[in-house]
Amino acid sequence: MHRNLTFALVAATIALLTSCSPSRDDPPNEAKQEAVATIAWIRGEGRAAVAVHDTARSLISAEITVSSCDAAVDALDRTSTPVAVVETITKVPNADLRAALEEEQGLFRAVVSDTTRGRPSEPDAGVDQLRIVADAVTALIRHLEELAR
Amino acid sequence: MRSFMVAVCVLSLLSAPESAAAQPAPTRTWLVLGDSYSSGEGVQNTATPSEHQPPESGERVRDCRRADGTEGNASSWAPTAYRMVAAELRVSRMDFLACTGAISDEIPGQIAEARKRFGVDKWDIVTFSVGGNNIRFADIIKDCIGIRLTWRAFVDQPVGCKITTDQLRARVDVLAGRAGITQDQYRGETTLPQIYKKVAEHVKPGGHVIVLGYPNIIEDTAEWPLMSIPPWLVKVRKFSCGLFLRNDVPLLRAGATYLNQRIQDVVREADLKHEDAGIRFDFLDISQKPYEDPSTGRHSICTDDPWLHGVKIDGEVPDLYFKKSFHPNQSGYDATGKVLADHLRARLKADEVVRSCPLVGFTPNSDDSAFEISSAGVPCDEVESMLREARRTTGFSNSFRVNGFDCRVTGVNTEGMITRIFRCGKDRSWFTFHRE
Numbered sequence: 001m002h003r004n005l006t007f008a009l010v011a012a013t014i015a016l017l018t019s020c021s022p023s024r025d026d027p028p029n030e031a032k033q034e035a036v037a038t039i040a041w042i043r044g045e046g047r048a049a050v051a052v053h054d055t056a057r058s059l060i061s062a063e064i065t066v067s068s069c070d071a072a073v074d075a076l077d078r079t080s081t082p083v084a085v086v087e088t089i090t091k092v093p094n095a096d097l098r099a100a101l102e103e104e105q106g107l108f109r110a111v112v113s114d115t116t117r118g119r120p121s122e123p124d125a126g127v128d129q130l131r132i133v134a135d136a137v138t139a140l141i142r143h144l145e146e147l148a149r
Numbered sequence: 150m151r152s153f154m155v156a157v158c159v160l161s162l163l164s165a166p167e168s169a170a171a172q173p174a175p176t177r178t179w180l181v182l183g184d185s186y187s188s189g190e191g192v193q194n195t196a197t198p199s200e201h202q203p204p205e206s207g208e209r210v211r212d213c214r215r216a217d218g219t220e221g222n223a224s225s226w227a228p229t230a231y232r233m234v235a236a237e238l239r240v241s242r243m244d245f246l247a248c249t250g251a252i253s254d255e256i257p258g259q260i261a262e263a264r265k266r267f268g269v270d271k272w273d274i275v276t277f278s279v280g281g282n283n284i285r286f287a288d289i290i291k292d293c294i295g296i297r298l299t300w301r302a303f304v305d306q307p308v309g310c311k312i313t314t315d316q317l318r319a320r321v322d323v324l325a326g327r328a329g330i331t332q333d334q335y336r337g338e339t340t341l342p343q344i345y346k347k348v349a350e351h352v353k354p355g356g357h358v359i360v361l362g363y364p365n366i367i368e369d370t371a372e373w374p375l376m377s378i379p380p381w382l383v384k385v386r387k388f389s390c391g392l393f394l395r396n397d398v399p400l401l402r403a404g405a406t407y408l409n410q411r412i413q414d415v416v417r418e419a420d421l422k423h424e425d426a427g428i429r430f431d432f433l434d435i436s437q438k439p440y441e442d443p444s445t446g447r448h449s450i451c452t453d454d455p456w457l458h459g460v461k462i463d464g465e466v467p468d469l470y471f472k473k474s475f476h477p478n479q480s481g482y483d484a485t486g487k488v489l490a491d492h493l494r495a496r497l498k499a500d501e502v503v504r505s506c507p508l509v510g511f512t513p514n515s516d517d518s519a520f521e522i523s524s525a526g527v528p529c530d531e532v533e534s535m536l537r538e539a540r541r542t543t544g545f546s547n548s549f550r551v552n553g554f555d556c557r558v559t560g561v562n563t564e565g566m567i568t569r570i571f572r573c574g575k576d577r578s579w580f581t582f583h584r585e
């Protein structure tokens with residue numbers, strides 16, 4: 001997946017530079033409403049799910065070690081439960097953010113589990129993938145915030 | 150000799166004064182047995198636990214989550230189908246005993262509860278799904294996704310399914326009666342062939358047993374929606390969906406497919422076994438229609454329009470209720486009900502209503518009160534005529550042909566009581582009579 005992602009990102013960047021992106025000045029009503037609902041969700045019911053995103057971001061910003069993973073898990077246990085987060089994610093109004101949060105949660109779990117148990121990561125589930133998806137979640141949230149204004 | 154005595158007994162009573170055709174058209178009765186996929190687990194508004202206390206539950210009130218469609222309760226597939234076909238197929242009542250969590254061993258208890266509550270011993274239609282809990286399918290899924298209440302517990306275990314494909318198939322083989330029971334791998338002490346036999350004892354001649362399979366819980370990974378990476382929204386494949394890992398999906402889907410295939414095999418065997426008694430067994434594979442059907446779309450978990458719940462929790466810690474997870478939502482039950490209704494129309498319309506011919510061959514006051522005759526597609530006066538001819542020509546033997554009817558006689562020994570079952574057919578019409 002890593003190679004696929006890299007290729008896709010390079011291709012998309014080129015595409016972005018050579019074409020016009022849709023104007024964000026006047027988003028369609030439905031898209032704006034969904035963005036407003038999604039941002040409201042992030043600040044309300046979905047706060048715990050986004051806490052996983054924040055934790056994942058903190059984890060990958062430094063070297064990933066057993067102790068940093070332990071700390072991340074302890075921090076999460078103080079704020080949420082995995083089942084509640086997963087169920088909450090299913091209610092995200094925006095489908096792209098929903099898919100990205102699901103993926104981030106799965107990769108976070110795989111990276112932490114593999115690290116704390118001293119196992120090599122699966123080819124599709126390493127820290128590089130987690131970083132890409134965490135960046136995607138951050139960008140999506142920013143995009144939705146803009147849309148919701 | 151005994152057969153001959155039966156014939157004599159029958160034929161001595163053929164002078165019934167009333168025409169059977171004058172009788173009001175008989176109606177069918179429907180019994181709903183089975184597990185959570187039959188009871189309606191996954192929808193809101195099910196019957197309150199205190200209303201349903203299976204006999205084997207002792208003092209414990211068990212919440213069967215019965216979405217029986219009555220008194221404001223939601224409808225699982227059976228009540229939905231019932232509403233669609235009741236008038237058309239003359240189904241007069243539905244007795245609903247399915248219970249969430251049920252294993253095959255509980256089916257006799259459900260039948261016993263139905264007999265006690267409704268005062269009925271045999272039904273015309275019996276529908277159910279059962280077996281998933283015997284092979285601990287819910288536990289298998291939970292192990293795959295690692296449902297835990299803390300992140301510590303969540304990440305301290307290996308990710309992905311713990312069971313292998315061979316282990317899963319072995320459990321299904323036990324369920325289908327193809328292998329001996331191993332207690333640590335299998336819940337219960339009965340297998341499907343045993344349970345289907347028990348069910349058949351409570352189906353009227355001419356009746357139908359319809360066994361439903363299980364849907365694929367999760368969508369084929371080839372069909373998973375792609376994930377969009379912003380800001381340019383590149384589409385990429387996902388590593389996981391919900392809590393399911395991509396690599397585990399083939400095992401889960403293959404397991405469900407194998408489970409459905411084996412159930413279908415046992416249903417086919419039961420159909421052959423009970424056909425002579427006029428009881429038909431059908432398997433309804435819901436994994437394709439309605440859940441993955443070109444006309445209705447794809448609706449497992451990780452589709453755009455899922456008809457099954459992913460992880461779903463009710464209640465608060467410590468009384469969290471997880472059982473709705475991986476069960477159909479109302480859309481799933483509605484769609485399944487429609488598929489079942491179509492199936493019932495196709496199967497029962499062809500047979501027409503099985504009619505009792507109470508005034509042909511016996512009277513309620515006779516000594517042979519256990520003697521039963523029912524007719525599917527054969528008018529009762531034709532039954533009468535055939536029996537008169539039978540007396541004049543052959544009497545009854547193991548097989549005979551009379552008045553254009555081919556008849557076969559089989560015997561069933563139940564705890565020392567011999568039941569002889571006569572099944573006679575001409576073209577596609579037939580009738581059945583039997584006595585103990």
